[in-house]
Every structure is written in C-alpha cells, then in structure tokens.
Amino acid sequence: MATQREELIGSPLPAISVILPVLNEEAHLKSAINSILSQDYKGQFEVILALGPSTDLTDSIAQDIAQIDTRVVLARNPTGRTAVGLNIALQKSQRPVIVRVDGHSQLPSSYLSLVVEILNKTGAVNVGGVMAAVGTTAFEKAVAGAMRSSLGVGASKFHTGGEAGEADTVYLGAFRREALLAIGGFDERFTRAQDWELNFRLRARGGIIYFDPRLHVTYRPRPNVRALFKQYFEYGRWRRVVSRKHTGTINLRYLAPPAALVGFSLSLLLGFLAPVLFIPAVIYLLFILTASIKISTSFQEYFLLLAVLPTMHFAWGMGFISSSKTLVPSSE
Numbered sequence: 001m002a003t004q005r006e007e008l009i010g011s012p013l014p015a016i017s018v019i020l021p022v023l024n025e026e027a028h029l030k031s032a033i034n035s036i037l038s039q040d041y042k043g044q045f046e047v048i049l050a051l052g053p054s055t056d057l058t059d060s061i062a063q064d065i066a067q068i069d070t071r072v073v074l075a076r077n078p079t080g081r082t083a084v085g086l087n088i089a090l091q092k093s094q095r096p097v098i099v100r101v102d103g104h105s106q107l108p109s110s111y112l113s114l115v116v117e118i119l120n121k122t123g124a125v126n127v128g129g130v131m132a133a134v135g136t137t138a139f140e141k142a143v144a145g146a147m148r149s150s151l152g153v154g155a156s157k158f159h160t161g162g163e164a165g166e167a168d169t170v171y172l173g174a175f176r177r178e179a180l181l182a183i184g185g186f187d188e189r190f191t192r193a194q195d196w197e198l199n200f201r202l203r204a205r206g207g208i209i210y211f212d213p214r215l216h217v218t219y220r221p222r223p224n225v226r227a228l229f230k231q232y233f234e235y236g237r238w239r240r241v242v243s244r245k246h247t248g249t250i251n252l253r254y255l256a257p258p259a260a261l262v263g264f265s266l267s268l269l270l271g272f273l274a275p276v277l278f279i280p281a282v283i284y285l286l287f288i289l290t291a292s293i294k295i296s297t298s299f300q301e302y303f304l305l306l307a308v309l310p311t312m313h314f315a316w317g318m319g320f321i322s323s324s325k326t327l328v329p330s331s332e
Contacts, residue, residue, distance in 0.1 A: 012120070013043030016112055017093035017177075018101055021077065021085030022062065023052035025103030028220055029061050032103050037069060041112035048073045048089040052080030058103075083186040083194040090177070090185050099174040106218035115174035118212050125179035125207035126199060128170025129215025131158050136220075142296070142304035143221035143228060143312075151291035152309055154253040157211050167211040169199040174215075179207055189327075192238035200246050225307060229315040236319025241327050254320070260284060261317030 018036050022029060036047050049062050051074060066072040075092050077085035090098060099115060101107065118127045133144035146152030153159045158171040173195065183201045186194050199209050222228040236257060243250040263280045271278035288309050296302035 011043075012116065013041075014097050014116060015043060015095040016041070016045035016097040016099055016116070017089070017095040018045060018047045018099045018112075019050065019086060019089035019093065020047070020101050020103055021050045021052065021082045021089070022054070022058060022103040023077075023080045023085075024054045024056050025058050026054075026056035026061065028104035029058055030065065032101065032105055033062075033065055033072065035105075035107045035109075036101060037071065038109060039107070039112045040109050041116070043112075043116070044095075045112060046071050046073055046093070046095065048075060048092055050075050050077040050085030050089045052077045052085060081188065081191065083188045083190055086194075087185045087188060090180060093177065096177050097174065098177045098180060100172045101217075102172065102219075104220045105172070108216055111215060111217070114212070114214055118210060118215075119174065119176065122210045123208060124166075124210035125202050126170065126173045126175045127210045127212060127215065128158065128173045129212050129217060130161050131171035131219045132216050133159075133219045133221050137223065138300050139225075139304055139308075140221045140223060142301045142308045145295040145297070145301060146305060146308050146312060147219075147221060149291070149295045151287075151295060152312060154256065156253070157213075161213050162211070164212040164214075165210070167209050168203070169196045170209060170211050170215075171195075171219075172217060173199075179205075190238060190241065192234045193242050196239070197242050197245065200242070200249060225311055228308065229311050232312050232315035233319035236316035236321075237323045238319075238327075239316075240320045240323035244325065257313045257317035258320045259317075261314050261321070264314075 020032070025032070033047060033049075039045070049066075049072065051059055051062055062072075062074055066074050073092065075088050077088050079085075086100065097116065097119065099112065115127055118124070131147070133147040135141035135144040147159055150160050157167060158169070179202060183198070183205060187197055190197055203209060222231050239254055243254070264284050267277055267279070267281035267284075271281065288306060291309055292302050292305035296305055
C-alpha cells in the first residue's frame with residue numbers, strides 16, 4: 001500500500017479532507033460549505049465540521065447539510081476553541097491532504113484543484129493564498145479596504161497579495177497530513193495565532209510554506225467597531241505569545257502598532273507640557289487622514305476609515321503590550 005506521501009506526490013487526484021472549526025456561523029456557514037461542495041476537483045473529498053457549542057442555528061444548518069450530502073461529516077468540539085476543533089477534525093480524517101477552511105470563508109471553484117497542483121509542484125508542506133476581505137455593509141467594506149492595504153495591516157502577502165513563493169505563514173492553509181501529524185497538530189493552548197505558530201514549527205522541521213496568490217479566499221470582516229476591536233486586540237495579544245514561545249520571530253511590522261499606540265498616547269499627554277511634543281500625534285493623525293484617502297472608494301468609506309484604521313492599529317498594540325506571560329509558557 002502506498003504511503004500518504006507517495007499517494008500525494010504520485011497521484012494528481014489525492015483524496016482530501018476539508019476541515020472547518022465552526023462556532024456561531026449561522027450567517028455564513030451554508031454558503032461556505034456550498035462553496036466547498038461545488039469545487040471542480042475530480043478526486044474524492046470530504047468536509048469535516050468540528051462543531052462548537054453554538055448559541056445560534058449553526059448546528060441545525062450543519063445537520064441539514066450533512067443529511068443531504070454524505071460528504072459532510074460532523075464532529076463535536078465541546079470547547080469551541082479553534083485549535084481543538086482543528087485537531088478533532090484532523091484526527092477524524094484519514095486523507096493525505098488536509099485543507100483548512102473557516103465557516104465564514106468563500107472558496108473559488110478551483111481552490112482544491114489548485115492546492116493539489118501547488119503541493120505537488122513545490123513540495124511544500126503547506127500552501128495558502130490571499131485573505132481577500134470583502135464586505136457587504138458600509139462598515140465592513142471600510143474594514144475590508146483596510147485589511148487589504150499595507151497602510152492598514154502592513155506588507156503581509158496573505159493580506160495584500162504578491163508574487164508566489166516561500167513565506168513565513170499563509171492564510172488558512174492546505175497541508176500534507178503527515179507533516180501535521182509529525183509536529184503534533186495545532187497547539188491547543190493558542191486561542192489566536194495558532195496558524196502562525198504551527199507554520200513556525202513546520203518550517204523548523206525543514207518544511208516549506210508556500211504562498212500563491214491564485215488561492216484567493218473571500219473573507220467576511222467584522223460588522224462593527226466593537227467586534228473589530230476585540231478581533232485585533234486578540235491578534236496582538238496572541239502574536240506576542242508566539243514571540244515569547246519562539247524567540248526571534250518578532251519583526252518591525254509587529255512592533256509598529258504598539259509603538260504607534262505608545263508614541264501617540266505619550267505625545268498627547270506630554271504635549272500639554274511642551275507643545276512641540278504634540279508632533280508625533282499630529283504625524284500619526286496625518287498618516288490616518290492620508291491612508292484613508294488612499295484606501296477609500298467613497299466619502300462614506302473615507303470617514304469610516306478614520307475610525308477603522310486607528311481601531312485596528314491601537315487594538316493590536318494594546319493586545320500586544322498587555323499580553324500576559326501566563327497564557328502560554330515561553331519554552332517547553
């Protein structure tokens with residue numbers, strides 16, 4: 001019998017397990033799963049949903065879909081935690097290719113075909129592409145614009161696009177199952193940043209993480225300021241945890257939000273003692289004004305971006321600065 005690696009490399013149509021950790025995805029789950037089930041991939045694939053303790057109609061929607069299409073498999077994730085759900089789905093699968101998808105994502109119809117092509121061509125252990133944020137409301141569209149701009153999130157390929165090639169991390173990911181099992185799967189202690197942390201361990205074992213802009217996944221942004229603040233606060237908080245666990249992984253892009261927050265706050269406070277010290281705060285405000293002009297596509301979006309951009313920057317910075325050392329030990 002061929003090994004999982006031989007089956008992947010030797011066949012253009014390896015069997016695939018698409019895994020989704022799902023919690024309170026009533027609004028988007030049906031369309032997300034439909035985008036998977038309507039793939040043009042000619043090989044076998046299944047969809048494994050790790051269902052958390054949702055408080056909306058997510059479970060009912062998932063059960064209805066599973067009754068109609070036997071390719072959809074349900075599993076229980078009592079904790080509701082993303083990393084736990086991913087590991088539950090991973091263990092339930094026996095397919096050589098694992099494709100991670102979120103319950104609010106939309107895949108292009110060629111996605112599975114492309115990931116197999118790229119895995120085979122590059123020899124990578126994980127391939128992924130662009131987190132293409134697309135909003136429906138005015139606020140969501142403003143957030144989407146900020147998320148797809150280097151002025152909002154820095155020069156990260158999986159946000160802003162770029163040429164195909166090796167990368168530190170990618171959005172979602174399509175993996176060789178054997179590579180995931182070899183490192184013990186996802187670290188269940190991580191509430192956020194589990195993808196970045198996982199990709200670090202894959203790279204540490206010599207694996208290639210590969211970015212390809214053709215893997216263009218539609219992402220639905222947060223619907224309001226409160227949800228956006230919470231999201232980016234958690235991003236910053238858990239990115240700091242990764243930097244503690246894996247020393248040397250921090251860079252200037254990750255230090256920019258906390259530096260902006262501290263600099264802006266000190267400038268406002270100290271400026272009353274010496275007006276010249278207001279200059280850093282003024283520079284940041286001018287940056288926000290200019291960035292909003294460059295990103296926006298309408299007057300309404302421009303004014304929304306004046307709130308969206310600082311929310312993203314400062315929430316990330318606050319999370320990074322306040323991140324507790326007790327969340328995950330720095331070393332094992």
